[in-house]
Each structure stands twice: as structure tokens, then as C-alpha cells.
Amino acid sequence: MRGVSKTVWAAVVIVVVIVLAAAALLMQKPTPPPAPTPKYADTITIGTTDKISDLDPAMAYDFFTWEVFNNVxxxxxxxxxxxxxxxxxxxxxxxxxxxxxxxxxxxxxxxxxxxxxxxxxxxxxxxxxxxxxxxxxxxxxxxxxxxxxxxxxxxxxxxxxxxxxxxxxxxxxxxxxFPIPPDKYPADKVSSDNTAGGVGPYRIVKFVRDQQLVLEANPYYYGTPPKTKTVVIKFYKDATTLRLALESGEIDIAWKTLNPTDINSLKTKPGIKVWEGPGSFIRYIVFNTKIPPFDNKLVRQALAAALDRNSIAQKVFLGTVDPLYSLIPNGMWGHIDAFKDKYGEANLDLAKQLLRQAGYSESNKLKVELWYTPSHYGDTEADVAALIKEAWEKTGMVEVTVKSAEWSTYLDLTRKGQLAVTLYGWYPDYMDPDDYTFPFLHTGSNRWLGNPYSDPEMDKMLEQAEVEPDQSKRVDLYKNIQIKLADDAPIVPIFQGKLYVASKDTVGGIVLDPLMLLRYYLIYKQVGS
The missing domain is CATH 3.90.76.10 (Dipeptide-binding Protein; Domain 1)
Known part of the structure; x- marks a missing residue:
């Protein structure tokens, strides 16, 4: 092979030197500074129109109190x-x-x-x-x-x-x-204002009924510490006050329940974010079948037939809820539109026919006392009651008197079986059709509603559905349960809702899912970096 000239070798060396020098300069280029670490607030304030019933898992059976339990x-x-x-x-x-x-x-x-x-x-x-x-x-x-x-x-x-x-x-x-400390709770009686809590991520440090609940991170919790050290929950009398508290900065989160008009309005407000999630909560009318004339199935069927769900969904909730024709919610396996199949919608002709069979007429009207609670389910409740009254009175054979009571009184009167017709709502305990049927319809299990209904045939089907391991057979059982429910009509479904939460746009970690419990320990508020 012929040798390479000295000139060529010199050029190669020069090129190599230049490349190495450039690489050294690149390696000496300063590394960009790391992104600033977000800073989070130590305290978040949540506002609600809901109320705590009993801070005792042996008695509480309402959505908001269970939400608190799931955090403490x-x-x-x-x-x-x-x-x-x-x-x-x-x-x-x-x-x-x-x-x-x-x-x-x-x-x-x-x-x-x-x-x-x-x-x-x-x-x-x-x-x-x-x-x-x-x-x-x-x-x-x-x-x-x-x-x-x-x-x-x-x-x-x-x-x-x-x-x-x-x-x-x-x-x-x-x-x-949920385990609770035996030295803090009495063994055989309810302790409604007990703040001992359990083994959850937060502990209760202050509770003033219907005013304020203060939680702080539990230093003994076995799991991941909460994102925010302190959570303050403030209780408001109505949705308007709740919305104003968010807009003024008094609270960071407005949760359960805002009016539909407030939800739409807040979506356009700068600095505020509206969160929407799937809803599996349902609303319904309860007839206590032990109280005349609601011990007459014809009466209950007539009122079920006259109900105008679409009017309620559109006029009161501006389409943010859907009409519901079963206690098992839309989207859950086993659901059928049992009430729509049997009665249709706002079927006044059928309602009149059933009322006449029950012995009522335009000159001998059915008298109904309809009860609701004004704040627990939001400010819209009075409007819901008014539209139910309107639908029933369109028959010309029903006269409705609407009455209300605050949540604690309402619960007490219901439990004692003193209210004949009431409006209630249900948030899921567990995600199974059993949760939407057994607690309502099984003898004794509906004591929280004042034991309004009991039927041996229904009990048998509910018990079979609980133990049956084959889901296809359970589907058939729940179909028959819903058909019988529609026929007996002790409880009449109205609508199924969605979840809405409004917060400052600096708030994160809000998780909405079908269980519909707000997990405070995941929530944070960014205050800088």
C-alpha cells in the first residue's frame, strides 16, 4: 500500500483536535436549572350544604357522614x-x-x-x-x-x-x-358527637354541629400521608350561600349541593373550575304502606302513574339529571325500566282509572301530605316537591299538602314511621344491584325508612339474589324484583343524578367516581413554586 502524505496526516490531526474541542465545550455547557417544585397549602376549606347525622358508624346511614368516615x-x-x-x-x-x-x-x-x-x-x-x-x-x-x-x-x-x-x-x-376505639365509644348506645374517629388518614380535632368540622393528618396512619395537612369543612344553609362563599374566596371547594344554575354560571367564572363525574345516586318517593291510605296498592300505583319525571329533570335540574324508572340505576347490570314499562310517563288517564278503583273522585279527593327536607339534597328540593304536587293534582282527584323538616328531625320522624310520603335519595354503599334493592325492600332492612314495606315473596327473591353465584341468574332475579317493585310501588324512583364539584383553579386531586365519596386525603391546593 502506498503511504499517506504528511500533509494529509496533518489535516486529519487538526480535524480531530477541533472535534474534541467542540465536544469539550458542549460538555461544559451549563445544565438548565431544575423545574421549580410546586408548593402546596397546609389547609384546604370545603363548603357543603349537607349535614353530619351521627359520628357513630353504628347509627349513621347517610352519604355525607359516610364520606367523613372514609377519611377518618x-x-x-x-x-x-x-x-x-x-x-x-x-x-x-x-x-x-x-x-x-x-x-x-x-x-x-x-x-x-x-x-x-x-x-x-x-x-x-x-x-x-x-x-x-x-x-x-x-x-x-x-x-x-x-x-x-x-x-x-x-x-x-x-x-x-x-x-x-x-x-x-x-x-x-x-x-x-370500620374499627373504632372501645375506650372512646360506649358499648351499647349511640355516641352521635364522638370525635375519636378510627384508623384513617385524618383525625377529627374540632366539631361544631352544623357549623364546622376540622380534620388534621393522623400521625399514626399506616399509609401515605394526606396531601393536605388540615381540612376544614364549613356547613352552609343553602346553595346560594355556598356559591358566594366560593366566589369570595371563603372556601376552596364547593361540594354538594350547588344549584344547576350555579353550576352553569360557575363554568364561566375565571379562577374557578367545575368538575363533573359519573353519578350513581338516585332520588325516589317513599310511601309508608303501614299508613292509610297508602296501604292501598291502587293509591300508590295511581301516584306512580301520574309522576312527571321529565318535567322535574328539565325544569328543576336543567337536564343535569336523567329520569329513572327503577331503583337500580341506569348503566348498572340488571337494570330495567320497570316503572316506565308498567305505567308509562305522566299517564294521567291510568292514574285517574286507578284512583276511581280506589274509591276517589273529583268530589272525594285523595289527600296526600308530601314531606321533604330543605337543604340536605340541595335548594332544589322545594321545587321537586312542587312539581310532584303539580303532577298529582293534574288528575283532578288528588289534593297535596307539602311540608318540610330539617334533616335531623326529618330522619327521626321517618325512623319512627310517622311520615306517610317522603322524598329521599341514595348514594351507593357498594357497587351491586343488591345495594339498590335489599336495604329498601327487605323486611327489617329498611328500618332506616321506618320499615315502610314488607312482603315475603320480595324477601325470598332478594335473599336468593344475594347468594346466587351465577350472575346471569342474578340478572333474572333482579328483573323479577324490579317488576314486583313497580307493581307494589312502595318506593317510586324519580331521577338519577351526576356529580358536580366547583373549586378554585389552583385545587387538584379531586377524584369523582361512581362511589361518590370525596377523598380529602388526595386533594391539594397549589400556592406557588
């Missing part, structure tokens, strides 16, 4: 935020034995209450059995389902059911199975 307590299972999937809570493992009749729960060994005292299997057993002893509104989750509870060792609990239950892990996610 925890049970064997919980729902993964943003989904309907269950995940382990205070347990590390579990076993299902004897074909679904026995559940063995292995508890975490690092569980502590808000005061630092330990929580173990004995504590959980005591808490569950206390629910049964007190026999309050949600007691059926225990009394109807559980045969006995045994402690195997300090951190192992055995729950034996009366019969196999395919969805029992979902039941173990409701507050009746």
Missing part, C-alpha cells in the same frame, strides 16, 4: 380511587372458605387509632358486634348477614356468614366494619 376511618377493604375496584385496606390478606360462607381476615400489625392506641382483631370484633347490639339504621349489614365473629389470634379475624355472599368483600368496605 378505614375498614378491611376500600375502593381504589377513580374505579369501582376493591383493594385491601387494614388487612394484608384474606381467605374465603366453605364456599363463601367464611372469611378469614389477616389484619395489619401496625394499625393505630388517632390517639396512638393499637387496633387489632379484638378491636374489630368488638366494633362489628357493637353495630349489631345497637341495631341502628345500618345494622342490617351485620345482623342480616353475619352469624358470628371469632378472633383466631391478635391479628386474625374469622367472620362466619349466615349464608354465602358473593360480594361480601364490598360489604367489608362500608363503615359498619
Amino acid at each position: 376511618m378505614e375498614g378491611p377493604f376500600k375502593y381504589k380511587p377513580g374505579t369501582t375496584d376493591l383493594e385491601k385496606g387494614i388487612i394484608t390478606d384474606y381467605q374465603v372458605q366453605e364456599g363463601g360462607k367464611v372469611y378469614i381476615l389477616k389484619l395489619r400489625t401496625d394499625l393505630k387509632f388517632a390517639d396512638g392506641s393499637p387496633c387489632n382483631a379484638n378491636t374489630l370484633k368488638w366494633s362489628i358486634e357493637r353495630v349489631a347490639r345497637i341495631n341502628g339504621d345500618p345494622a342490617w349489614f351485620v345482623t342480616d348477614l353475619v352469624d358470628k365473629v371469632d378472633v383466631i389470634d391478635d391479628y386474625t379475624l374469622k367472620i362466619t356468614l349466615k349464608s354465602p355472599l358473593s360480594f361480601f368483600p364490598a360489604i367489608l368496605a362500608v363503615p359498619t366494619y
Whole structure:
């Protein structure tokens, strides 16, 4: 091979030197500074028109109080935020034995209450059995389902059911199975203003009924600490005051319940964000079939036929809710439009026919006393009651008197069976058709509504649907349950809603899902960087 000239070699060396020098300069180029770390507020303030009923899982059976429980307590299972999937809570493992009749729960060994005292299997057993002893509104989750509870060792609990239950892990996610400290709660009576809490991410540091609830991060919580150290919940008398509190900066989040007009208005306000999520809450009318004349099925059927759901959905809620024709919500497996199939919509001719069969006429009108509560379900409730009255009175054979009572009084009168016709709503305890039927229609399980209905045939179908492992067979059972519900008409569905939350646009971490519980521990507010 012929040799390379010295000139060429020199050129190559020069090029290499230049390349190396350029690379060195690039390597010396300063690294861009890291992005600033967001700063979050220590406190977030949430406003609501809702109210706390009883700070005691043995008695409370309402959406908002359960929401508080899910932030200051925890049970064997919980729902993964943003989904309907269950995940382990205070347990590390579990076993299902004897074909679904026995559940063995292995508890975490690092569980502590808000005061630092330990929580173990004995504590959980005591808490569950206390629910049964007190026999309050949600007691059926225990009394109807559980045969006995045994402690195997300090951190192992055995729950034996009366019969196999395919969805029992979902039941173990409701507050009746949340452990509470035995030295803070009385063993055999309700403690409505108790602030001891449980083993959840927050603890209660202040509670002034119907005014304010203050939570702070529980230093003994086993899991990830809350995003925000302190959560202040303020209670407002109506939706207008709630909206103004958000606009003025008094609160960071307006949650349950804003008026439809407020929701639309806030969507256009700078600095405010409106969050929308799927809704599985339902609204309905309850007839106490023990109180005449509502012990007459013809009367209940007539009022069911005359109801104008579309008018309520459009005039009161501006289309933010959907008419509902079953207690099982639209979109859930097993749902059928049972009431629409039987009665149609605003069917005045059928209503008149049924009223005449029941002995009423234009000169002998059916007298109805319709009760509602003015703030628990939002300011729209009076308008809902007014449109129901209007629909029924269009028959010319019904005279309606509308009355109202504040939530605590309303609950008390209902529980005592003193109100014949009431308006109520339901937020899911667990995601299964059973949750929308059994607590309403099964004898004794509807004690929270004053035991308004009892039927052996219905009881039998509900019990069969609970234990049947084949979902296709459960679908058939729930179809028959809904058909019988529409025929008996002790409870008449009105509409199904959506979830709306309004907040400052600096707020994040709000998760809305079908369970419809606001998880305070995920929420944060950015204040700078």
C-alpha cells in the first residue's frame, strides 16, 4: 500500500483536535436549572350544604357522614380511587372458605387509632358486634348477614356468614366494619358527637354541629400521608350561600349541593373550575304502606302513574339529571325500566282509572301530605316537591299538602314511621344491584325508612339474589324484583343524578367516581413554586 502524505496526516490531526474541542465545550455547557417544585397549602376549606347525622358508624346511614368516615376511618377493604375496584385496606390478606360462607381476615400489625392506641382483631370484633347490639339504621349489614365473629389470634379475624355472599368483600368496605376505639365509644348506645374517629388518614380535632368540622393528618396512619395537612369543612344553609362563599374566596371547594344554575354560571367564572363525574345516586318517593291510605296498592300505583319525571329533570335540574324508572340505576347490570314499562310517563288517564278503583273522585279527593327536607339534597328540593304536587293534582282527584323538616328531625320522624310520603335519595354503599334493592325492600332492612314495606315473596327473591353465584341468574332475579317493585310501588324512583364539584383553579386531586365519596386525603391546593 502506498503511504499517506504528511500533509494529509496533518489535516486529519487538526480535524480531530477541533472535534474534541467542540465536544469539550458542549460538555461544559451549563445544565438548565431544575423545574421549580410546586408548593402546596397546609389547609384546604370545603363548603357543603349537607349535614353530619351521627359520628357513630353504628347509627349513621347517610352519604355525607359516610364520606367523613372514609377519611377518618378505614375498614378491611376500600375502593381504589377513580374505579369501582376493591383493594385491601387494614388487612394484608384474606381467605374465603366453605364456599363463601367464611372469611378469614389477616389484619395489619401496625394499625393505630388517632390517639396512638393499637387496633387489632379484638378491636374489630368488638366494633362489628357493637353495630349489631345497637341495631341502628345500618345494622342490617351485620345482623342480616353475619352469624358470628371469632378472633383466631391478635391479628386474625374469622367472620362466619349466615349464608354465602358473593360480594361480601364490598360489604367489608362500608363503615359498619370500620374499627373504632372501645375506650372512646360506649358499648351499647349511640355516641352521635364522638370525635375519636378510627384508623384513617385524618383525625377529627374540632366539631361544631352544623357549623364546622376540622380534620388534621393522623400521625399514626399506616399509609401515605394526606396531601393536605388540615381540612376544614364549613356547613352552609343553602346553595346560594355556598356559591358566594366560593366566589369570595371563603372556601376552596364547593361540594354538594350547588344549584344547576350555579353550576352553569360557575363554568364561566375565571379562577374557578367545575368538575363533573359519573353519578350513581338516585332520588325516589317513599310511601309508608303501614299508613292509610297508602296501604292501598291502587293509591300508590295511581301516584306512580301520574309522576312527571321529565318535567322535574328539565325544569328543576336543567337536564343535569336523567329520569329513572327503577331503583337500580341506569348503566348498572340488571337494570330495567320497570316503572316506565308498567305505567308509562305522566299517564294521567291510568292514574285517574286507578284512583276511581280506589274509591276517589273529583268530589272525594285523595289527600296526600308530601314531606321533604330543605337543604340536605340541595335548594332544589322545594321545587321537586312542587312539581310532584303539580303532577298529582293534574288528575283532578288528588289534593297535596307539602311540608318540610330539617334533616335531623326529618330522619327521626321517618325512623319512627310517622311520615306517610317522603322524598329521599341514595348514594351507593357498594357497587351491586343488591345495594339498590335489599336495604329498601327487605323486611327489617329498611328500618332506616321506618320499615315502610314488607312482603315475603320480595324477601325470598332478594335473599336468593344475594347468594346466587351465577350472575346471569342474578340478572333474572333482579328483573323479577324490579317488576314486583313497580307493581307494589312502595318506593317510586324519580331521577338519577351526576356529580358536580366547583373549586378554585389552583385545587387538584379531586377524584369523582361512581362511589361518590370525596377523598380529602388526595386533594391539594397549589400556592406557588
